[in-house]
Amino acid sequence: MGRQDGPVLDDQVCFALYAASRAVTALYRPLLDDLGLTYPQYLVLLALWERDELTVTDLGRSLQLDSGTISPLLKRLEKLELVRRERRSDDERSVRVALTERGDALRAKAVPLPGLVGDAMGLDGAELDELRDTLRELTESVNAYRERL
Amino acid sequence: MGRQDGPVLDDQVCFALYAASRAVTALYRPLLDDLGLTYPQYLVLLALWERDELTVTDLGRSLQLDSGTISPLLKRLEKLELVRRERRSDDERSVRVALTERGDALRAKAVPLPGLVGDAMGLDGAELDELRDTLRELTESVNAYRERL
């Protein structure tokens, strides 16, 4: 198995990563539906629950997403009245994103999610930690590689 | 670090997975641009290079994608003249997808990709194998969990 005369789908780490990521998102979906959130919206709220009042750029750095993805996403969160957006007075280019009361309150409902999803992954705590660390190294390595084209 | 009084973004395996998957796709992007392909299109061709003449359903099972994603994707690959689509005569509901000459020829250009991407990941062969296996188990476990809601 492995290299026959070209790349094989199931041998690819990249495909395993792609499939795993989508499976986990799909697991979150019905749970997040109850909170009225999509998965990326949940990630934005996670960042804000951890530290409120971030700029759009801060959020982009945290989630590794650009403004083209985040701006419309924040617009939808604002329409849901989960976040507020306001231009910073000391730098009018910058927009501060803050939780509303509703956005803050949603945190309590989200507390059980990570445990539930962790269980579904079928790995114990140590394995999850190791996997997370491996994935972080991989991401950093790949992004460094991309920098130098 | 870890559990303070709610989920924390960087502790989440799910986020590490999401970030890693996007980083790897982003690494593929400029390489696949040279072949005129997107990453999901590349995955479809990988499946067809491995075994030509698959139905739309077969492809969906292989990539774990539904017809709503694959149908328009195949339409684009057909417009690029990389695949042909034809109804099966023995079951007119079914559509057989086959490589064109151009689609088959593209395989040669794709051969170096997995090696390159593997290097960029900064893990040795054994680590990559282990990661792939862990991800496959995780995916299977998560999907089994989803089945029983």
Add this chain to the structure above:
DNA sequence: CATAACTGAGTTGTGCACAACTTAATTTCG
């Protein structure tokens, strides 16, 4: 201090993902 360079956010356009739905073909069963 003027203007060139840069920065932060947002817009536009393309291509996934996926839920929900439609349509046509096939299979199952009363």
Add this chain to the structure above:
DNA sequence: CGAAATTAAGTTGTGCACAACTCAGTTATG
């Protein structure tokens, strides 16, 4: 057989992702 259930593929609508772009505000420089 013939109606009901099932299956395969495709369509529609929403929300990411991301490249390429615009525009306003800020900083740097001659």
